[in-house]
Amino acid sequence: MQPKLAINIGRLKLKNPVMVASGTFGYAEEFKDFIDLKQLGAIVTKTITLAPRKGNPPPRTCEAPAGMLNSIGLENPGLDVFLEEKMGYLNNLGVPIIVSIASECGAEEFLILAKRLDRVKDVAAIELNISCPNIKGLRVKGKVIRENAERLISQDAKATYQLVKAVRRVTGKTLITKLSPNVTDISEIALAAEAAGSDCVALINTLIGMSVDTKTRRPKIAAVTAGLSGPAIRPVAVRMCWEVYQKIKIPIIGMGGIMDTSSALEFFIAGSSAISVGTANFINPRATIEIIGGIKEYLRKENIPDIKKLTGSIKL
Amino acid sequence: MIKVFQAKAKIIYNKRVTDNYFQAAVMSAEISRVALPGQFVNIRVVDTNDVLLRRPFSIHRVEGEKIIFLYEVKGKGTEILSQRKEGEYLDIIGPLGNGFDLNWQTGKLANRQTILVAGGMGVAPLVFLAERLVRVEGVRCKVEEKIKPLVLIGAKTKTQVLCENEFKKSGCEVKVATDDGSRGFKGWVTDLLDRHVCEGGHIGPPLQRIIYACGPAPMLKALAQIAGRNNIDAVGSLEAHMACGIGSCMGCVVKVARAQPQAGDDFEYKRVCKEGPVFDLKQIIW
Numbered sequence: 135m136q137p138k139l140a141i142n143i144g145r146l147k148l149k150n151p152v153m154v155a156s157g158t159f160g161y162a163e164e165f166k167d168f169i170d171l172k173q174l175g176a177i178v179t180k181t182i183t184l185a186p187r188k189g190n191p192p193p194r195t196c197e198a199p200a201g202m203l204n205s206i207g208l209e210n211p212g213l214d215v216f217l218e219e220k221m222g223y224l225n226n227l228g229v230p231i232i233v234s235i236a237s238e239c240g241a242e243e244f245l246i247l248a249k250r251l252d253r254v255k256d257v258a259a260i261e262l263n264i265s266c267p268n269i270k271g272l273r274v275k276g277k278v279i280r281e282n283a284e285r286l287i288s289q290d291a292k293a294t295y296q297l298v299k300a301v302r303r304v305t306g307k308t309l310i311t312k313l314s315p316n317v318t319d320i321s322e323i324a325l326a327a328e329a330a331g332s333d334c335v336a337l338i339n340t341l342i343g344m345s346v347d348t349k350t351r352r353p354k355i356a357a358v359t360a361g362l363s364g365p366a367i368r369p370v371a372v373r374m375c376w377e378v379y380q381k382i383k384i385p386i387i388g389m390g391g392i393m394d395t396s397s398a399l400e401f402f403i404a405g406s407s408a409i410s411v412g413t414a415n416f417i418n419p420r421a422t423i424e425i426i427g428g429i430k431e432y433l434r435k436e437n438i439p440d441i442k443k444l445t446g447s448i449k450l
Numbered sequence: 451m452i453k454v455f456q457a458k459a460k461i462i463y464n465k466r467v468t469d470n471y472f473q474a475a476v477m478s479a480e481i482s483r484v485a486l487p488g489q490f491v492n493i494r495v496v497d498t499n500d501v502l503l504r505r506p507f508s509i510h511r512v513e514g515e516k517i518i519f520l521y522e523v524k525g526k527g528t529e530i531l532s533q534r535k536e537g538e539y540l541d542i543i544g545p546l547g548n549g550f551d552l553n554w555q556t557g558k559l560a561n562r563q564t565i566l567v568a569g570g571m572g573v574a575p576l577v578f579l580a581e582r583l584v585r586v587e588g589v590r591c592k593v594e595e596k597i598k599p600l601v602l603i604g605a606k607t608k609t610q611v612l613c614e615n616e617f618k619k620s621g622c623e624v625k626v627a628t629d630d631g632s633r634g635f636k637g638w639v640t641d642l643l644d645r646h647v648c649e650g651g652h653i654g655p656p657l658q659r660i661i662y663a664c665g666p667a668p669m670l671k672a673l674a675q676i677a678g679r680n681n682i683d684a685v686g687s688l689e690a691h692m693a694c695g696i697g698s699c700m701g702c703v704v705k706v707a708r709a710q711p712q713a714g715d716d717f718e719y720k721r722v723c724k725e726g727p728v729f730d731l732k733q734i735i736w
Contacts, residue, residue, distance in 0.1 A: 160698035167454045168543075180700075188719055195693045195701035200499040202693055209700045209719065365499045393499075416694040417494065417502060419456060419543070 137433035138440040139175075139426075141407055143385050144308030144333030146230055146259050148408065150175040151441055152398070152426045155389050155412030156234035156261060156312070157181060157206065161220040162227065168419035171227050173426060175408065179216070179224070181234040181263045184243050186212035190268060196345055196354040201364030201391070202413060203343050205268040205357035208236055213247060217254065230258035232310065238269045241300050252305040260307050262332075264288040264297060265314035265339035267361045288314040288339070291326040298330035310387065312336040313378075315367070320374045321381040328382045336387040336410065337378060338371045364413040365391040372404045379405025379446050393421065395428025402429075405446040454546060454696065455480045458539045462516060464532070468609055470523045471571075472532050475516045481544045482515045487552070487579035488687050488728045491517065491544030492695035495531040505531070506692050506723070508575035508664070509545065511616075517544075520574040520612065546695050547727045550579050550662055550685065562658045564599040565646075566622070567673060569639055569665025573603060573613040575687055576664055577620075584621045598623045602646070604639025604665065608632035639665070640672040647680050661685070663731065674731040684731045690722035697724035705735040 139150035153176040159165060162177050171177070189209025196203050210216065216233075224231045233251055237243035244262065251257045264287035287293045288311075298311055311327040313320055315338035324335045340361025345354040353359075371390025378386055388406030392398045393414045401409045414421040429441065438444055459476035467473050481491065492504040505527040510520040523532050534540065564583060568576045583599060601617040604627045611633055617624045626634030627642040635642045647659070661684035663673050670686045677684035690702035703719035706729065717735050720726065 164696050164698040168456055192703050193691055195691055197503050202503060204701060206700045364502055416699055
C-alpha cells in the first residue's frame with residue numbers, strides 16, 4: 135500500500151504535508167547541496183517586508199537548553215529585490231512557494247505586499263507573519279493602537295481579525311496566518327483569523343525568551359529578548375495545536391521543535407494537517423526529506439491509507 | 451560555487467595537545483579535496499538535544515583525505531567533542547565560508563612580505579594558510595628571491611604557544627609574544643606587530659606588506675588600526691556564534707562599512723558564515 139500524503143490548504147494543493155518554517159530556510163537555494171528541494175511539500179520564504187531591512191545588531195543567536203534564541207529582526211532585501219533576485223530560482227523548483235510577509239508600520243504595508251504578490255502567478259500562498267517577536271510596533275489601519283506597543287498583532291484577537299480581513303479583501307491567494315504562542319489563549323486568536331477569512335493557521339511562532347551571560351551580566355542577544363525555538367518548545371506547540379484543533383475548522387500547519395519523524399507525527403495526531411520544519415534545518419539540513427520518508431513508513435506500518443486520517447486522531 | 455557536503459566523517463584521532471587545546475582528525479574525501487585555507491566545517495558534536503546547534507571549526511590542515519582541527523575546550527560543545535573517540539563518526543558540513551584569497555596581492559613578490567598574525571586559537575586556520583602560501587609563492591618565484599613569510603604568534607603564556615614548529619616547517623619565520631612574557635616578546639601580539647612594522651629592520655626598497663590574521667575580536671580591531679596607520683592591507687578571519695553556518699539564518703552577521711555609502715546608510719550586515727569568515731579588516735565596524 136502506498137499511503138496518500140497529499141493535502142489541500144485553501145486552494146493550495148500539496149503533494150505532501152511537510153514544509154519549512156519561515157526564516158529557517160532562507161530562500162531555499164542555501165539548501166540545494168543537501169536535499170532535492172523538489173521533494174518538499176511547500177517552501178515558506180524568509181519573511182519579506184516592503185522595504186529592505188537590515189535587521190537587528192549582533193549577537194543575534196545563541197544556544198539555549200534544547201533550543202536556541204534568535205533575534206534576527208526580519209533582515210530581508212525587500213519585496214522588489216526578492217521578486218527580482220530570489221523568486222526566479224524558487225519558481226523553477228516546481229514546489230508551491232508560500233511568501234511570508236510582515237510589517238512594522240501597519241496594515242497598509244501588509245495590503246501593498248499582498249496586492250503585489252497577488253499578481254505574481256507563482257506565489258502559491260501568502261503567510262501573514264503577525265507574530266514575529268523581534269520587531270516592535272502594533273498598528274492597525276494606520277491607527278496606532280498603543281504607543282510604542284510591545285504587543286504583536288497576533289496578541290490581540292481584534293487586531294488579528296482586522297488585519298486578516300483587510301488582506302483577505304485584496305487577494306484571492308490562499309492565506310495562512312501565523313500565530314504567536316505568547317498569548318493567554320491562542321484559540322481565541324485562531325478563531326479571529328478564521329472568522330476573518332484566513333484559509334489556515336500556522337502555529338507556533340517562537341516563544342519570547344531571554345538568556346544572560348553571568349560573567350558579563352549582559353544579555354546573550356543584543357536585542358535583549360529573542361524568540362525561543364527548537365525541541366524545548368515542542369510540548370507547548372503540540373498543546374496549542376490540540377487546543378486550536380478543537381475550536382476551528384480550517385486546517386492547522388503545526389510547528390515548533392520538530393526534529394524528526396516522531397516529533398512531526400505528534401503534531402498530526404494533535405490536529406495538524408501539515409507541519410513545518412524549522413530549527414532542525416540548521417542542525418540537519420536533510421531533516422525535511424528524512425521526515426517525508428519517515429511519515430510514509432509510519433503510515434504503511436500502521437495501515438493508515440491517508441495522512442488526513444492521522445490529523446486529530448489522538449486517543450483520549 | 452563550490453559544492454558543500456554533509457558527511458559522516460570517521461574520527462582518526464582526537465587528542466590533547468597542551469592545556470585545554472585538542473587536535474582531531476576526521477576522514478572526508480569530498481571535503482578534503484576542495485577545502486581552502488580559512489574555510490570552516492560545521493560539526494554536530496553529539497546527536498542529542500543537549501548540544502543542539504552545530505559548532506563551527508576552522509580547518510587547521512588537510513592531509514590527504516584527513517581534515518584536521520585544532521580546538522580549545524571552552525564550553526559544553528567543545529567539552530563533548532573532546533570526549534569523542536577514535537573510530538566514531540562526526541556529522542560534518544563543509545567546506546563553508548569564503549576562505550583566504552591566496553591570489554590576493556600578487557604583485558612583485560620579491561619586494562613583498564606576508565605577515566601572518568595569530569592570537570591564541572587563531573593559529574588554527576593560519577597553519578593551513580602558511581602551507582598553501584609557501585607552496586603557491588614557491589611556484590611563482592625562486593625561494594631566494596622572496597622574503598620568508600613572517601608569523602607572529604600571540605598567547606597568554608608559554609605553554610599555550612601553538613604550532614610554532616608547524617609554521618617553521620612550512621618555511622616561515624616565527625616570532626612569539628606572550629601576555630606574561632614567559633616566551634618571546636612580553637605583551638600583545640599586536641604590540642609586537644606594531645614594533646615590527648615601525649622598526650622595519652629591512653634594508654633596501656620599502657617593503658610592501660600584507661597581513662593575514664586570525665584571533666579574538668579585540669586583537670583584530672587593534673590590528674586593523676595598525677594596518678590603517680601604516681597603510682598595510684589586512685584581512686582577517688572572524689569568529690561568530692552561528693546557527694546554520696550555510697547562510698540561511700542570518701544569525702552570524704558583522705557590521706561592515708559600505709563600499710559606496712549612501713545618505714544615512716553607511717554600513718551593511720554581512721554573514722560571517724557566507725561572505726566571511728575572512729573580511730578586509732579595515733572595512734569592519736567594530
